[in-house]
Amino acid sequence: MKTRTRWTLIFLAPTILVGIVLFLLPLILLVSGSLFEYTELGGLEAMGEFLGLENYRRFMSDPRAEQAFPNTLVWLILQTTVHVALALLVAIVLRRLKRVRGFVRTVYAIPNMITLPALALAIKMMMHPQLGVVNRVVEVFTREPFSLNWFGNLETAFLSVSLTVVPWAGIAAILIMTDISSIPDELYESAEVDGATEFQKDRLITIPMVRNMIGTVTILGVTSMMNDFGMIMVTTWGGPGYSTYNLPYLVYQMIWSDRNYGIANAGGTIILVVGMLLVFLVQKIYRVGRARD
Amino acid sequence: MKSLRFVGLIFVLAVALPIAAAATGSQEAGGEEITELTFANFIIGDSPGGQWYEMKYQLFEEMYGDRYELVVEEVPGDMEYNEKLTLQISTGNMPDLYISENDTMGRSAYEEGLAIDMTPYADQIENFDRYYPQENIEQVKEAFGEWVIWDVFAPRVSGYYYNQELFSQVGVDEPPRTFDEFFELCEKLDEAGITPVGMMTGENGWTMQYWYQALVAAHSDEGFAMVNESNVIDQFTSEPFRYASEQVKRILTNYANQDAIGAGYDMVAAQMFGERVAMIANGPWMASDYGNPDRVGDASFRDKIGYAPFPGTPPVAVGASDSKGHGSMVAPNGEDKQLGAMLFWGLDLQPQVMESAAEKLGWYVSAYEYPQEVLDANPLVGQLNTLINEWGAETLPWFYDVWTNAVIADGITRNMDLYAAGRITLDEYVQTVQEFADAVGEE
Numbered sequence: 001m002k003t004r005t006r007w008t009l010i011f012l013a014p015t016i017l018v019g020i021v022l023f024l025l026p027l028i029l030l031v032s033g034s035l036f037e038y039t040e041l042g043g044l045e046a047m048g049e050f051l052g053l054e055n056y057r058r059f060m061s062d063p064r065a066e067q068a069f070p071n072t073l074v075w076l077i078l079q080t081t082v083h084v085a086l087a088l089l090v091a092i093v094l095r096r097l098k099r100v101r102g103f104v105r106t107v108y109a110i111p112n113m114i115t116l117p118a119l120a121l122a123i124k125m126m127m128h129p130q131l132g133v134v135n136r137v138v139e140v141f142t143r144e145p146f147s148l149n150w151f152g153n154l155e156t157a158f159l160s161v162s163l164t165v166v167p168w169a170g171i172a173a174i175l176i177m178t179d180i181s182s183i184p185d186e187l188y189e190s191a192e193v194d195g196a197t198e199f200q201k202d203r204l205i206t207i208p209m210v211r212n213m214i215g216t217v218t219i220l221g222v223t224s225m226m227n228d229f230g231m232i233m234v235t236t237w238g239g240p241g242y243s244t245y246n247l248p249y250l251v252y253q254m255i256w257s258d259r260n261y262g263i264a265n266a267g268g269t270i271i272l273v274v275g276m277l278l279v280f281l282v283q284k285i286y287r288v289g290r291a292r293d
Numbered sequence: 294m295k296s297l298r299f300v301g302l303i304f305v306l307a308v309a310l311p312i313a314a315a316a317t318g319s320q321e322a323g324g325e326e327i328t329e330l331t332f333a334n335f336i337i338g339d340s341p342g343g344q345w346y347e348m349k350y351q352l353f354e355e356m357y358g359d360r361y362e363l364v365v366e367e368v369p370g371d372m373e374y375n376e377k378l379t380l381q382i383s384t385g386n387m388p389d390l391y392i393s394e395n396d397t398m399g400r401s402a403y404e405e406g407l408a409i410d411m412t413p414y415a416d417q418i419e420n421f422d423r424y425y426p427q428e429n430i431e432q433v434k435e436a437f438g439e440w441v442i443w444d445v446f447a448p449r450v451s452g453y454y455y456n457q458e459l460f461s462q463v464g465v466d467e468p469p470r471t472f473d474e475f476f477e478l479c480e481k482l483d484e485a486g487i488t489p490v491g492m493m494t495g496e497n498g499w500t501m502q503y504w505y506q507a508l509v510a511a512h513s514d515e516g517f518a519m520v521n522e523s524n525v526i527d528q529f530t531s532e533p534f535r536y537a538s539e540q541v542k543r544i545l546t547n548y549a550n551q552d553a554i555g556a557g558y559d560m561v562a563a564q565m566f567g568e569r570v571a572m573i574a575n576g577p578w579m580a581s582d583y584g585n586p587d588r589v590g591d592a593s594f595r596d597k598i599g600y601a602p603f604p605g606t607p608p609v610a611v612g613a614s615d616s617k618g619h620g621s622m623v624a625p626n627g628e629d630k631q632l633g634a635m636l637f638w639g640l641d642l643q644p645q646v647m648e649s650a651a652e653k654l655g656w657y658v659s660a661y662e663y664p665q666e667v668l669d670a671n672p673l674v675g676q677l678n679t680l681i682n683e684w685g686a687e688t689l690p691w692f693y694d695v696w697t698n699a700v701i702a703d704g705i706t707r708n709m710d711l712y713a714a715g716r717i718t719l720d721e722y723v724q725t726v727q728e729f730a731d732a733v734g735e736e
Contacts, residue, residue, distance in 0.1 A: 041383030128560075129551040130569070152495075152555030154714045237495050240554045240710035256376050257699055 027272075034269045038262035047262075055266035062263070064238075064253070068245040071158065072225065075246060078162060079221040080282070087172035088214060092202050094173075095180050105177065108170030120234035123164050127151060151236050154243055161244045164231045168224065172217040179213035180206060215286025219279050226275040247271050330363050330633045332390040333381075335374035337367040341581045341653035348649055349640050356640075361633040372496075375699075382407060387624035390634045393442060395619055395693050396523070403441050408622045409631055410439040417632065418639035424660045425642060433620075443638045444620030445647075446656035450688060451503065452677045453574040454583070458597045459487050460571065468601035470684060472511050472540070475604045479548040482571050491565050491573035492549040493556040494713075497699075498706035500561055501541065501553075503574035505705070506692045507603035508537035517687075523694045526701070529727040538712065538722060545713045554710050566594075574603070577655025580673040600673040602686040696730070704729030 029043065034055050037048035059065060090108075094101050111119060127134045127150035138146045150160040183206065191201050207214075229249035232238055238245040238253070245253075247267065254264035282288070336342035353363055366388065368374045375394055379401070381387050387407045393399030402408045415421050425445055433442045455468055463481040479489040492501050509516045516533025519525055528534060545553050550570050552560060565573040566582070566589045573579075577600075582588045584595040623634040640646050642658070648667045650656040655674035657663070668675055680686070689695075696702060704726045712722040 041380060046383075147551055149552045149554060152552050152710075154710070154716060157555070236555055237557075239495060239707060240714065241707050241716065253703075256372075256379070257703055259379070 030265050030268050030272070033261060033265035034263075036262055038265065039260055041259075041261065051262065055262045056270070058263050059254075059266045059270065062250070062254075064242045064245055064250050065247075065267075067242040068247050068250040071244065072246045074158075075162065075165065076222065076225045076278070079165060079168065079225050080218045083166065083169040084172055084214060084218050084221060087169045087176055087217065088207070088210075090169075090173040091176035091180055091210075092206055094177055095202075095206065096198070101177065105174050108167075108174055111167035112171050116230045117234050119167075120164065120231050124151060124235050127160055152240055154240050157236055157240055157243050161232060161235060164235060168221070172221070175217050176210055176213050179210040183209045211286055212288055212290075215282055215288035218282045218286065219288070222275060222278045222282060226271050226278075327360065327362050328629050328633055330361050330390060330630060330637065331366065331388040332363055332637070333366045333368055333374070333377065333388040334392065335368045335371050336392075337369065339587075341585075342578060345646075345649055345653050349637070349646060352640055352643065352646065353637050357633065357636055361636070363637065378402075387626070389624055389626050389630045390637060391622055391624065393619050393622050395699075396436075397699070399442060399619060399622065400437075402622060403437055403439075407624055408441040409625050410441060411443060411623065411635060412440050414632060414635040418635060418642065420642040421639070423642075424647070424658050426659055442620035442622060443635075443641075445641045445658050446650060446654075447620070448688065449577055449656055450677060450681065451574070451576040451691075452600055452602045452680075453503065453572050454565065454579065454673070455572045455599050455601060456565075456568060456570075456597055457599050459568065462487065468599060468680075469604045471606050472508065472604045476543075479544070483548055488550050488564075488570045489548040489572060490544055490550075491561040491570035492545055492553040493558060493561045494545070494553060494706045494710050495555045495557045495560075497702055498709070499558050500574045501545075501706065501709070502692045502702065503603070504544065505537055505541050506689060506695060507605055508540045509533045510687075510689060511603075511605035512536045520692070520695050521687075521689050523690055525695050526730040526733055527727075529730055530723045534726075535719060535723055538709070538719060541709065542713045545709070554713060568597075577674045577677070580655040580671055581653050583673065595673070598673060600677040600680075602677065602681050602684060700733050701726070701730050 032044070033047060035052060036050055036055075038046065038055075039048070040046045090104075094104055097104075114122075126132050129135060129147045129149040129152075132150075134150065135146050135148060138148075148156060150156050187205050187209075188201055191205060196204070225246075227248050229246055229252060232244055232246060232249050233252075236244045238249050248271065251264050251267040251271065254260055254267060258264075334346060336346055350363060350365065353361070368377055371394060374392075375398065378391060378394075378398055381391075382398070382401050382405055385405060385407065387402070391402075393402060399408070415425075418425075426447070429444055429447050430440045433440050459482065460466070460468075460478070463478070463485050465478055465481065469475040469478050482489040490504070492504070493499060494501055506520045509520045510533075511517075512533035515531065516537070519528050519531065519533055550556065550561060550564050561570070561573060562575075562579070562582070564570045580600065583598045584592045586592050589595075621638045623631055623638070625631065641650070644661070647658050647661050648663065650658075651663055651667050651674075652670040655671050657674070681688075693702070696705065708717065708722050708725045711717045712719065717725070
């Protein structure tokens, strides 16, 4: 072995070891646990009868999954399209407003710095049927008493939880703004000399130049929707009924309420596989990692 | 260079010494070895329960600080505590002292050999023979075969709190004794623009579950028998349960706070403290909140509040907890630690601890004679006990022992959301709850 290769391996060894311990072993336990009767907490020794894909069938046929799958899909689409588009739009507009850029960046970062339970509680109180400011604003416009339980009404709970995710677009906007600021001014100056309009500059320079970052925030959007349920837990506990369940929350419930770790592992594996496929797809679409055109 | 070496030495010692001390798990103090006791607790913070535990920590330090050091791990939230303990039971790595929140947790810990029989330590605990309720020990022995759960305050009888001033506004001076009277009162309050009942289906549907149990009991002898036994898993399509479900829906849709569907306990309690609802069901631990200015603004607020047993015919049903599955436990972590843990639980029999529990939590030890000022400090619980005697009210097991499993409780609250909203019929609702119970029964 060449000296250089040997040293490369030596330096990589700690990372590889950590990767094996923290990611590969749990991954093996996750997948193997999904194939067995597994209702007692523990490692391999706690797994009972081999069930093959039965846990996957049970997970898919769970009545809560009927709600959790479409909910997760809709939130995923919202996060990776609407929110990313919103973030891109804001970033492009702010490219021209250099003076307010720093201020806006700070404002957008604030909701993401507030600890999640505090933010969720604030939003919940804003939308409280009697005490919340949202209903009062509606009353100002309609001039009639208005008292809607936004998070507790089956018609509006999903929409209400969806709104709680919007601040994430702020972080996406900050990331895209950072990438935009690294585009050389000369490109815009040349375009201006050639008579390009502002819209043409954005379409032909800005967007292609930040393609990598758009892909990256889209991947972040996918991963956030495939593993996050904190806001749901604080605002609705998945209710009313099961109307605001998502897949990660369903897996959480299967672990801590149902205590059926085999089915929960099957759910976790499904989320992992779907998440990986989506990340792969996003990378292909945005050609993430390739040099700027 | 020398100073650099010195600083380096200090740094190394500063890092190494605490690690070494932590690794040994015990310290030397005045030649005596101090044993470290670990305690995971969810009753924390500035709540009455948290304050009561703080007092016990200090008392333990004063009485046994030369032998033991108590290290408390504060776990915010009983659901989080439940999850933590479940995980620890599965790994067998228990804190020296812990609290079993329900029958399932206590039983799991016992079956895994993670709870000691407390009998050999009884004679080392001050006041044990005078005050410890022997019937509680018998109950635990009946359930487990050994005395593995410490609880001197059981049973904690629960009822519902009501705002007498709001009742008076609609011409009602006494709490209703039957559900007919109760619904009549609700109608009057509603017509007067007062929300009658504080309910919640979020979290674990706590305040709703009390009414549910009382309504099942009020239906008939069959219903009373159903909620008077533990671990019910096969009666959710029965007439009493169907009747109670309809009435709970009636309350939720007509007489409850607007955020009842999906609300958590804090939101409902705040509405009771803010006089936005006239009634809320809860245990005696809420009683001291009504005199706590931090909660209600003015301590005199408590004078407006009453505490009554639930309506019902035959005799009024009252939800209560007993000491079968919940209480304090000790892990088998060695003789010295076990003794220390028992000495800590034994503090419950110290007069100042019993009196503080009565004042702050409404928990009483039946054999202890409380000074009048202590009884006066928490008159609500006394009022409940008086009404129980006057009305000849029966005491039912706690609802978490009746539909004991969290899965069933979850099935009830979540599907009640759908039933109350008209998304599913009564037949579908009770059938779904029964399916949840069947799944639990198969385990």
